[in-house]
Amino acid sequence: MPVRARGPGRPRGTREGEPLQDQLLDAALTLFAQRGIAQTPLSAIAAEAGVTKAMIHYHFSTREKLLDVLIEERLMPLRTSLIKALCGHADPIDALTAFARSLVAQARICPWLPGLWVREVMSEGGLLRVRMRAQLDAIGEQRTTAHIEAWQRDGLISPALKPEFVLMSVFGMTMLPLTVLGGPPDAQAAEAVVEHAVAMLRHGVRERASASPREIA
Structure with a gap:
């Protein structure tokens, strides 16, 4: 149209x-x-x-220039706030809950976020996925991965979890339901998405944290 x-x-x-x-x-x-x-x-x-x-x-002389500015001015601050939410807590459940809550809160402020993430970051060949990989430094990713690995060394979370996939899982458990709901969620729907994600995390992260990957499998 x-x-x-x-x-x-x-x-x-x-x-x-x-x-x-x-x-x-x-x-x-x-x-x-x-x-x-x-x-x-x-x-x-x-x-x-x-x-x-x-x-x-x-x-913006080209669409590529627009994407560069979009990443710098909109997505980088979002990324920084999410990392801060995660790394501001010692307990993994508190940290991942804060991460999920911050992510859903951003989706309420920025209704474009779930749809953009599904179309252009999660999907193979998404232009933002490729461009963000090329432009974003690895410091934030290394910091969050190290944080999760420290929880595993301390026996706070399951050793079966792959640190590099943990935050990706939180994105999936929040962004996909918000995409299905369509439009910015009201406070009740937003809280339901957070509670569901945290319940999934609490089962996979907390229960049998001392078990070996073979036992969990």
Whole structure:
């Protein structure tokens, strides 16, 4: 379905005085989550934001440049806040609960997050998946993996768990249900998603933490 250009005036859903670049990023994220990056030309983003195509080219000469800014200004701060939530707790259940709660809270603030994650990060060939791997430094990933490995050495979580897959699992247990629900969840739905993820984690993380991988299998 073609995108209908907006008439003159402030783009829908933006705040008075909000920088135009932020408005364009908001429009891009909304369309990327709905359609996918490859199916969203710059002209569609301009139409969604209610500006001319020349204006979006002024701010982002190419879609690749837009993606670079999007990662730096929107996804990097999100990543930093999630790492902080995880590493701020010594107990693994408290830490992973905080991580899941922070992730769902971000999805309430940023309705594009679940759809974007499923389309462009989880899916094979997703453009964000490839670009984030190339641009994001490995420090944050190494820090969280080391945190999980320390829990295993201390006997706090099951040795059968693969540290590099733990946070990926939390993403799956939160983002997929939120995608199925569609739209930003209300407080009750958000809490239900968190409680479900934590219950899954509590069973897999806490129970039989001292058992060997062979015993658990």
